[in-house]
Amino acid sequence: MLKETLLILALTATALAADYDPYLDIPFKRLKTSAERIESHGYPAETHEVETEDGYVLNMFRIPYSPKLGNAGQAQRPAVLIQHGLFSCSDCFLLNGPDNALAYNYADAGYDVWLGNARGNIYSRNNTRINTNHPYFWAFSWHEIGAYDLPAMIDHILSTTGEKAVHYVGHSQGCTTFFVMGAERPEYNAKIKTAHMLAPPIFMGNTTTDIILAMADYVGSPGLGAELLQNQVFLPMNPIIQRILDTACSNDPYLLNYCKILAMMWGGDSEGNLNVTLLPQVAETHPAGISTNQGIHFIQSYVSNEFRQYDWGPKKNKATYGSEVPPSYDLTKITSKLYLYVGLADESANVKDVSRLPPLLPQLEELYEIPDETWGHLDFIFAKQVKSVINDKVIATSEAYDRLYNN
Numbered sequence: 001m002l003k004e005t006l007l008i009l010a011l012t013a014t015a016l017a018a019d020y021d022p023y024l025d026i027p028f029k030r031l032k033t034s035a036e037r038i039e040s041h042g043y044p045a046e047t048h049e050v051e052t053e054d055g056y057v058l059n060m061f062r063i064p065y066s067p068k069l070g071n072a073g074q075a076q077r078p079a080v081l082i083q084h085g086l087f088s089c090s091d092c093f094l095l096n097g098p099d100n101a102l103a104y105n106y107a108d109a110g111y112d113v114w115l116g117n118a119r120g121n122i123y124s125r126n127n128t129r130i131n132t133n134h135p136y137f138w139a140f141s142w143h144e145i146g147a148y149d150l151p152a153m154i155d156h157i158l159s160t161t162g163e164k165a166v167h168y169v170g171h172s173q174g175c176t177t178f179f180v181m182g183a184e185r186p187e188y189n190a191k192i193k194t195a196h197m198l199a200p201p202i203f204m205g206n207t208t209t210d211i212i213l214a215m216a217d218y219v220g221s222p223g224l225g226a227e228l229l230q231n232q233v234f235l236p237m238n239p240i241i242q243r244i245l246d247t248a249c250s251n252d253p254y255l256l257n258y259c260k261i262l263a264m265m266w267g268g269d270s271e272g273n274l275n276v277t278l279l280p281q282v283a284e285t286h287p288a289g290i291s292t293n294q295g296i297h298f299i300q301s302y303v304s305n306e307f308r309q310y311d312w313g314p315k316k317n318k319a320t321y322g323s324e325v326p327p328s329y330d331l332t333k334i335t336s337k338l339y340l341y342v343g344l345a346d347e348s349a350n351v352k353d354v355s356r357l358p359p360l361l362p363q364l365e366e367l368y369e370i371p372d373e374t375w376g377h378l379d380f381i382f383a384k385q386v387k388s389v390i391n392d393k394v395i396a397t398s399e400a401y402d403r404l405y406n407n
């Protein structure tokens, strides 16, 4: 019965997927935007455009208040910025629906909720100075997302709401970019109340994710492979990538379509704790678009076992950074109140790698191991138990802070 249901879901997703081409932006027929998803559940939604200092135009979505709060919804409320992972977008924090998804849970708890979108994803594919068809548009990694996109989005929230600081929740790359911001733009630490890092891929030497291991030989170090692939939009239908994904998913014929998407999002090939009901919506909304440099930069982290800037090779490194080896991010500059969450079955943000962090982080409040041996990378957003295991704890921590500082 379960297998039949999954098969029907897989067929539905295939039919939906055939309806549009998610890899070429125009014309792009998306079923619903984040704002439409939010409104379809009876919550108010706003769409905000934010321009970064290097001209990228990002779309943010806002749930200004929960209709469940009545008049109390109109009062000044603390703000939270929620930031997605690699291959993802603002939709991912909505797919578990109004009872279980983090964005709605925060709104119902009295928060002003903002969902970010990194440059290059389907909601943020515009630049006021560079044509999106120009290869230079794609010459960015998660370094730029952390150094420019997050600061621009935080400043937009603060100037719109009149708040002095925000809570931050990131999943996966949403953590990596937060670490980059904290180290490279340390003045932003003061604009953060609490920062929740769900499945943070910072050090990655112990990663066991198939797609990363399979690509490490080709692009993990500067050379021809990286030169051929870098500075472009990542196309999942590339034959080499398809072959890697076929191998990663070969044990899972029923879930093949989803598996490829989930494998790319580093979820591995097993459904585990995933809420399978939302998989068709995952297929509708993912992959949401990245630059190949983001993937290459993560694979470099795996090969180098270091958390450092993009490796262009000794010559260009020397010209760009003034040293042949890319500089490491200085974690001691991250002075926000940090909460790290790690899953024991997470292959990409491996518990061994996350456990290297505490001695390096001056303001670490907590390293929380999810008490479930089967908790994987995507369970932090898509698990059936995500509300009780993750969302309730994250929100309670934010509320405790706001109570303490009378906010």
Ligand SMILES: *[C@@H]1O[C@H](CO)[C@@H](O)[C@H](O)[C@H]1NC(C)=O
Pocket: 049, 057, 126, 127, 128
């Ligand atoms: C890109 O952003 C600019 C500035 O907000 C806007 O004027 C323009 O219409 C946008 N272009 C597209 C294709 O959305």
Ligand SMILES: *[C@@H]1O[C@H](CO)[C@@H](O)[C@H](O)[C@H]1NC(C)=O
Pocket: 204, 205, 206, 305, 352, 353, 355, 356
């Ligand atoms: C793996 O994790 C251990 C324990 O944190 C760490 O010492 C080591 O540097 C990591 N990387 C590799 C490649 O072993």
Ligand SMILES: *[C@@H]1O[C@H](CO)[C@@H](O)[C@H](O)[C@H]1NC(C)=O
Pocket: 095, 096, 097, 099, 100, 275, 277, 278, 281, 383, 384, 385, 386
């Ligand atoms: C699973 O996803 C469906 C579809 O979005 C949603 O309605 C449901 O509440 C989710 N269940 C849990 C337990 O998160």
